[in-house]
Amino acid sequence: MLDGITNILVVGIGGQGVMTAAEMLARTALNQGYDVKKTEVAGMAQRGGVVSSHVRFGPRIYSPQIDPGEADLLIGFEAAEALRWLPYLRPTGVAMVNTLRLAPPVVSVGLYDYPADPIGELAQAGIEVHAFDAGAIATELGNAKLVNTIMLGAISDYLPFSAAVLRDCIIEGFRAYKPKLAEINAQAFDTGREAGHVQTSS
Amino acid sequence: MNAVVHAKAESRHLLSGNEAVARAAWEAGVRVAAAYPGTPATEILENIALYPDIYSEWSVNEKVAVEVAIGAALAGSRALAAMKHVGMNVASDAFMTQSLAGVVGGLVIVVADDVGLSSSQNEQDSRYWGRFGHMPVLEPADSQEAYEMVKQAFALSEQYEVPVIVRMTTRVCHVKAMVTVAGQRTEHAAAGFQKNPQRWVMTPANAKPRLPVMHQRERQLQAMSEASDLNFSVTSSDRRIGFVTAGPAFMHVRETFPNAPVLKLGFSCPPPLEKIRAFAGQVDTLVVVEETEPLLETEIRAAGLEVRGKDILPRWGELAPSVLRPAIKPLLGEPYQVPTRPQSTVFPRPPTMCASCPHLGPYFALSHIRNLNIVGDIGCYTLGAGHPWNALDTCTCMGASLSMAHGMDKGRGASDEKKSIVAVIGDSTFLHMGMQGLLNMIYNRGNVTVLLLDNRSVGMTGGQENPGTGQNLHGLPTPRVDFAKLAEALGVRPERIRMVDPYELPTMVKLVREETKMNEPSIIITNRPCSLTDRFERFRPYEVIDDQCTGCGNCIDLGCPAISVSRRETVTAKSGKSKELVFARIDANTCTGCHMCVETCAPEAIVQQPQANTIRIHPHA
Ligand SMILES: Cc1ncc(C[n+]2csc(CCOP(=O)(O)OP(=O)(O)O)c2C)c(N)n1
Numbered sequence: 001m002l003d004g005i006t007n008i009l010v011v012g013i014g015g016q017g018v019m020t021a022a023e024m025l026a027r028t029a030l031n032q033g034y035d036v037k038k039t040e041v042a043g044m045a046q047r048g049g050v051v052s053s054h055v056r057f058g059p060r061i062y063s064p065q066i067d068p069g070e071a072d073l074l075i076g077f078e079a080a081e082a083l084r085w086l087p088y089l090r091p092t093g094v095a096m097v098n099t100l101r102l103a104p105p106v107v108s109v110g111l112y113d114y115p116a117d118p119i120g121e122l123a124q125a126g127i128e129v130h131a132f133d134a135g136a137i138a139t140e141l142g143n144a145k146l147v148n149t150i151m152l153g154a155i156s157d158y159l160p161f162s163a164a165v166l167r168d169c170i171i172e173g174f175r176a177y178k179p180k181l182a183e184i185n186a187q188a189f190d191t192g193r194e195a196g197h198v199q200t201s202s
Numbered sequence: 203m204n205a206v207v208h209a210k211a212e213s214r215h216l217l218s219g220n221e222a223v224a225r226a227a228w229e230a231g232v233r234v235a236a237a238y239p240g241t242p243a244t245e246i247l248e249n250i251a252l253y254p255d256i257y258s259e260w261s262v263n264e265k266v267a268v269e270v271a272i273g274a275a276l277a278g279s280r281a282l283a284a285m286k287h288v289g290m291n292v293a294s295d296a297f298m299t300q301s302l303a304g305v306v307g308g309l310v311i312v313v314a315d316d317v318g319l320s321s322s323q324n325e326q327d328s329r330y331w332g333r334f335g336h337m338p339v340l341e342p343a344d345s346q347e348a349y350e351m352v353k354q355a356f357a358l359s360e361q362y363e364v365p366v367i368v369r370m371t372t373r374v375c376h377v378k379a380m381v382t383v384a385g386q387r388t389e390h391a392a393a394g395f396q397k398n399p400q401r402w403v404m405t406p407a408n409a410k411p412r413l414p415v416m417h418q419r420e421r422q423l424q425a426m427s428e429a430s431d432l433n434f435s436v437t438s439s440d441r442r443i444g445f446v447t448a449g450p451a452f453m454h455v456r457e458t459f460p461n462a463p464v465l466k467l468g469f470s471c472p473p474p475l476e477k478i479r480a481f482a483g484q485v486d487t488l489v490v491v492e493e494t495e496p497l498l499e500t501e502i503r504a505a506g507l508e509v510r511g512k513d514i515l516p517r518w519g520e521l522a523p524s525v526l527r528p529a530i531k532p533l534l535g536e537p538y539q540v541p542t543r544p545q546s547t548v549f550p551r552p553p554t555m556c557a558s559c560p561h562l563g564p565y566f567a568l569s570h571i572r573n574l575n576i577v578g579d580i581g582c583y584t585l586g587a588g589h590p591w592n593a594l595d596t597c598t599c600m601g602a603s604l605s606m607a608h609g610m611d612k613g614r615g616a617s618d619e620k621k622s623i624v625a626v627i628g629d630s631t632f633l634h635m636g637m638q639g640l641l642n643m644i645y646n647r648g649n650v651t652v653l654l655l656d657n658r659s660v661g662m663t664g665g666q667e668n669p670g671t672g673q674n675l676h677g678l679p680t681p682r683v684d685f686a687k688l689a690e691a692l693g694v695r696p697e698r699i700r701m702v703d704p705y706e707l708p709t710m711v712k713l714v715r716e717e718t719k720m721n722e723p724s725i726i727i728t729n730r731p732c733s734l735t736d737r738f739e740r741f742r743p744y745e746v747i748d749d750q751c752t753g754c755g756n757c758i759d760l761g762c763p764a765i766s767v768s769r770r771e772t773v774t775a776k777s778g779k780s781k782e783l784v785f786a787r788i789d790a791n792t793c794t795g796c797h798m799c800v801e802t803c804a805p806e807a808i809v810q811q812p813q814a815n816t817i818r819i820h821p822h823a
Contacts, residue, residue: 047553063457084548108766112549
């Protein structure tokens with residue numbers, strides 16, 4: 001986190017909640033008094049394409065984009081997507097990855113191969129990797145949609161502000177708009193936070 | 203409830219450029235706003251629609267949207283039209299003349315250029331229209347500026363009775379940044395239309411005297427631009443390179459060269475040439491950083507100044523820090539090596555059609571019929587050019603399919619002789635600009651088979667309403683266009699108008715086969731809603747009984763993302779030839795139970811999941 005600026009890249013596939021997760025991080029940073037910019041290219045995101053959302057915050061942010069090699073944190077909602085965006089991470093960066101494997105039609109019909117061990121490849125790159133099955137936790141908690149909050153919980157101890165402020169920002173949002181889901185999301189956040197502590201060794 | 207709509211004065215919000223434009227329009231007292239959807243501009247009108255003080259509508263195309271706004275402005279209302287860059291091409295006939303006549307109520311056209319081509323068919327620099335139509339152009343660099351400039355644009359428009367262009371790019375529209383919302387709404391009552399034929403009836407005799415008025419106005423705007431604080435400089439003691447820049451490129455310049463002097467142009471057309479000259483005098487080398495065409499650069503050079511720009515910078519795409527660094531550093535005498543990073547070797551993940559998309563059926567048919575030239579259009583169905591269908595041969599601009607297909611029929615070469623010409627178009631695109639092509643084809647005795655894929659939605663841009671859906675922007679019921687009757691009224695013979703359920707694959711294939719053999723225009727109209735909209739009904743998912751799957755791979759040809767390959771096996775047939783079998787699996791979370799794939803499966807291995815195992819999934823949760 002150079003010059004007091006934090007660069008977070010959130011990546012995944014259209015429909016996974018990548019943009020919502022990025023929005024939560026940006027809002028929390030705004031509440032903490034940072035200047036914030038968030039950008040994504042997701043023109044056809046709903047059609048199963050790649051989604052990447054850049055969140056930058058610090059004393060003053062000009063360009064909204066994170067340059068390759070400049071991300072402090074990489075949050076991957078899918079294993080191969082995390083690997084795709086690895087060149088954006090600093091050598092000292094942290095990757096928080098959901099081990100879910102989603103093969104697109106081009107892989108399914110045999111035009112391309114899905115990487116055999118994307119998490120292993122990430123770990124071999126010398127960065128700090130934390131990988132776990134967020135989907136399994138969500139299923140256990142009874143709602144597949146919780147993956148988003150689980151991933152945010154997982155990253156919450158690697159941010160320049162406390163996990164509690166991110167947690168509050170998320171849960172406040174649920175209290176205001178979907179109060180019934182507040183409790184289960186709080187649980188998802190905490191479970192994700194635990195899961196995120198485990199580092200994958202190369 | 204939307205936080206921005208109810209935002210108090212002097213509060214800070216994280217807003218996209220599009221949301222900021224909407225808030226500013228409301229504060230500026232806009233009374234009428236019209237748009238046709240298009241990435242990255244779509245959310246401007248979607249957000250304006252949240253403000254009940256503004257009359258807002260989805261118009262059927264951009265020309266109509268601008269004309270609606272012009273009419274409102276002539277009645278004295280403040281009016282706004284929004285569109286993506288290519289929409290300006292469609293709308294230009296209207297504003298090129300209205301610029302001559304002028305306006306009464308403020309008229310602002312917000313245009314979003316897709317710099318970097320994230321979801322468009324071309325890259326265009328809409329700042330040209332300001333030069334072409336003698337209209338001022340304001341260029342915000344982020345959400346805060348978008349908010350402020352829209353308000354200033356209305357003041358400018360009324361002061362000089364001129365339509366004003368606010369030029370956004372994808373990196374302003376879709377970037378969320380902090381905006382301090384300053385005020386509340388200031389009402390601007392409409393004076394009412396004042397009849398004045400000399401002014402508003404643009405016959406040659408009335409238009410001619412407006413020409414000197416327009417050019418006089420441009421000189422005044424030039425003086426305004428010189429004095430405007432939207433054109434400001436950031437000074438520095440380092441005078442090696444001075445940047446002249448506009449739009450989000452300003453942010454990239456500041457990010458990359460924080461100590462360099464910068465002249466930032468927010469009011470960039472007409473350009474403040476004297477201000478630029480004075481700035482040039484304070485620096486050793488002047489570099490223009492603008493997206494995308496060298497417009498300012500050419501104007502500055504024509505003013506007699508020495509300037510660098512597109513000789514070292516790319517003429518297309520975003521001028522992000524990673525682009526600026528290698529181009530500019532050598533000028534500073536700081537050699538720069540682009541860092542070598544291992545390139546990712548991960549497979550591509552192109553966008554594709556959705557599970558149970560009603561376009562899957564027609565493309566299954568098109569990919570199974572030979573000897574077709576398939577002239578396409580713009581919408582989700584453009585994805586039919588991709589894998590596994592490979593069944594779309596052209597895509598140019600909205601509405602082009604029918605007219606281009608007609609031309610391809612009339613201009614056949616020897617190799618086309620035995621081919622049938624098909625045009626594929628969606629409901630919104632047909633109503634936008636496509637139906638004129640059908641009219642033209644009928645009138646000129648053409649012979650094209652039209653596939654009108656009516657999914658009751660503007661799918662590609664996120665499922666907006668259109669006159670074919672039976673609802674308007676605000677969800678109110680409206681008469682629904684009857685496409686069959688419309689086709690008949692335009693002259694298609696009733697026998698050649700075929701309605702079809704696109705999920706009924708055998709019928710779909712049969713109809714396309716039949717109609718493409720006809721020697722007259724015909725139209726096949728599908729009738730299933732977009733599976734991402736509320737009109738779509740979800741059923742229990744299907745599954746593949748593995749023992750019964752013979753590995754024929756037919757269901758894979760459908761291209762449904764819920765179906766994937768579970769395993770492959772190579773077998774040797776009796777003839778001695780080896781053959782690859784492809785076994786399928788259906789993902790229960792993705793499958794919506796549309797049953798289309800069942801019809802591709804001869805051994806009946808695809809069955810609906812029993813009730814008990816059903817995982818309940820809310821389609822729009
Ligand atoms: C002039 C112009 N305006 C807007 C757009 C953006 N755009 C691309 S496709 C599309 C409409 C698609 O709707 P439809 O034809 O109904 O097809 P669907 O996506 O639903 O299959 C729009 C608005 C454009 N490309 N060109």
